[in-house]
Each structure stands twice: as C-alpha cells, then as structure tokens.
Amino acid sequence: SQKIEQNSEALNIQEGKTATLTCNYTNYSPAYLQWYRQDPGRGPVFLLLIRENEKEKRKERLKVTFDTTLKQSLFHITASQPADSATYLCALEGNDMRFGAGTRLTVKP
Amino acid sequence: NAGVTQTPKFQVLKTGQSMTLQCAQDMNHEYMSWYRQDPGMGLRLIHYSVGAGITDQGEVPNGYNVSRSTTEDFPLRLLSAAPSQTSVYFCASSPSLGQPQHFGDGTRLSIL
Numbered sequence: 050s051q052k053i054e055q056n057s058e059a060l061n062i063q064e065g066k067t068a069t070l071t072c073n074y075t076n077y078s079p080a081y082l083q084w085y086r087q088d089p090g091r092g093p094v095f096l097l098l099i100r101e102n103e104k105e106k107r108k109e110r111l112k113v114t115f116d117t118t119l120k121q122s123l124f125h126i127t128a129s130q131p132a133d134s135a136t137y138l139c140a141l142e143g144n145d146m147r148f149g150a151g152t153r154l155t156v157k158p
Numbered sequence: 159n160a161g162v163t164q165t166p167k168f169q170v171l172k173t174g175q176s177m178t179l180q181c182a183q184d185m186n187h188e189y190m191s192w193y194r195q196d197p198g199m200g201l202r203l204i205h206y207s208v209g210a211g212i213t214d215q216g217e218v219p220n221g222y223n224v225s226r227s228t229t230e231d232f233p234l235r236l237l238s239a240a241p242s243q244t245s246v247y248f249c250a251s252s253p254s255l256g257q258p259q260h261f262g263d264g265t266r267l268s269i270l
Contacts (some may be wrong), residue, residue, distance in 0.1 A: 053200075081256050092162075092248050092261030093201070138200065142255060145216055146191065150200035 051076045053141055055149040063157055068126040070152045072139035075120060079141035082115050084124050087136045087151065096137075097124075129156045160184050164249050164262035171239045171269050179234040179265050181249030189252045190232040191216070191259070192224065194245040201248065207232055208255070239269045 056071040072082070080101055085093035099106045099115045099122070106113050112125040126133050136151040165180045183190065191206035203216030207226040221243060223235040232251075236243060246266050250259040 058198075083258065085259075090263075092250075092263050093259075094261070095258035098256075098258060140201075140259075144255075145203055145206055145214075146255070146259065147203060147217065148193070148201035150198060 051147065053077070053139065053147055053149040055137075055139060055152045057152045058150075059153045059155070061155045061157060062129055064130060066129055068129050068133070068154055068156070070124040070137050070139075070154070072122040072124070072149055073120060074141055077120070077141055077143065077147075078117075079143050081142040082113075082122050083140045083142065083146075084111075084113055084122075085138045085140060085148075087138060093138055126154075129154075131156050131158050162249055162251055162260050162262040164247075164265050166265060167263070168266045169268070171236075171267065173239060173241060173269060175239050177236055177239065179236075179247055179249075179267070181232045181234065181262060182230050183232075183249075183251040183260070184230065185251060185253075185260065186229060187251035187253050187260070188229065189254050189257070189259075190226065191250050192222070192232070192234045193248045193250065194218065194243075195248060195264075196245050204234065204247075241269045243267065244269045 052075045054073045083098045084096045087093040114123045136153045138151045139149045162183045188209045192204040193201040205224040207213045250261045252259045
C-alpha cells in the first residue's frame with residue numbers, strides 16, 4: 050500500500066542552525082511534492098512545490114530537494130529562527146493528494 | 159479576501175446524529191477537498207472534487223457524503239455520527255491538481 054513517512058516526529062535545533070526534514074514514500078509515483086507549515090489550531094499553509102522532473106527548489110531560507118530514485122524529499126530551513134517553530138507536512142500528488150504525519154520543529158533561542 | 163471559510167469552528171454531537179460541515183471558497187478554484195486530521199496520523203483525504211458536479215472518494219470516505227453543486231461550496235455530510243469520527247476536519251481548495259492548496263482553519267468535531 051502507499052506510504053508516506055516523515056522520519057522524525059519531532060526535531061529540536063538551536064537558532065541559527067539548518068533544520069533538515071525528511072519525507073520518504075513507497076508504492077507511489079507522484080507528479081508533484083509539496084511542503085506545508087502548520088501552526089497549532091490553524092490549517093496548513095503552503096510553502097514550496099517541486100515537480101517530479103525538478104531536483105531542487107529554493108525560496109528565501111527554504112530549500113527542497115526531490116529524488117524520485119530514492120523516493121525521498123529533503124526540506125531545509127537555513128539560519129533557523131524561533132519563529133520557524135511549527136509542524137511541517139509533506140504532501141504527494143498523483144491523482145489526489147496525500148500527506149505525511151508531519152515533523153514538529155522547535156527552534157530554541 | 160476570505161479564502162477558504164469553514165463553519166462551524168467547533169461542534170459536539172451525539173452518536174447517531176447527522177450534520178453538515180460547510181466549506182466555501184471565493185477564489186474560483188476548481189479543486190476542493192476534505193481531510194480529517196488525527197493525532198499521529200496526519201491529514202487523511204476523505205473526498206475531493208475536481209469541479210462542480212464531480213466528486214470522488216479519497217482514502218477514508220466511509221460514513222461521509224459530499225456534493226458539489228457550485229464551484230464555491232463543498233459541504234461534507236456525516237450521515238450517522240460515530241465516536242470514531244471525532245477529529246479535526248479541514249477543507250482545502252486549489253485552481254487544479256498540481257497547484258498549492260489553500261486550507262481553512264478547520265472544524266473541531268467531537269462525537270459523544
């Protein structure tokens with residue numbers, strides 16, 4: 050069956066460091082992969098989208114990579130700040146959209 | 159510029175009751191979807207629609223009905239509520255698949 054795994058339920062890092070979040074998938078051939086941020090009590094907010102034929106996408110301090118051979122996406126936040134603390138969700142899109150369970154990131158001052 | 163509006167924000171039901179969760183978007187998006195979010199399980203797709211008059215089942219459709227009579231509205235109906243349907247429900251919309259989704263702020267539903 051299709052499976053999407055975000056490898057860490059929680060990740061704690063120090064302010065200024067780079068946070069790296071992982072999304073692995075099996076039995077899936079997504080056309081797109083998206084990353085979202087979710088704050089407590091709110092709906093997810095879109096961050097980045099990468100297509101299956103793209104290796105890397107950047108937006109300000111955010112970078113996402115997509116390796117369809119490894120079936121893996123990495124999401125990086127450079128120069129992390131306490132305001133980056135949130136849950137980050139990856140989502141794979143084929144005929145519909147499926148989400149991973151998320152990684153809760155805490156950036157400590 | 160409201161985006162995606164979900165009502166109500168909170169609801170408590172008794173087992174066996176029925177209710178409709180409302181979702182409306184003002185961005186003229188064709189694609190709309192409903193998810194439920196449970197602790198440790200992420201967002202699970204219930205039903206989705208690629209345009210008015212077209213709906214399809216997602217990962218966990220049992221116990222839920224949807225209809226899409228207009229582009230703007232995509233209500234989710236619980237026919238006979240069960241405690242297992244206690245969850246946070248999110249509605250989302252996008253211009254099409256392959257585009258960023260816009261989410262509402264959710265409906266927190268408790269079934270007693």
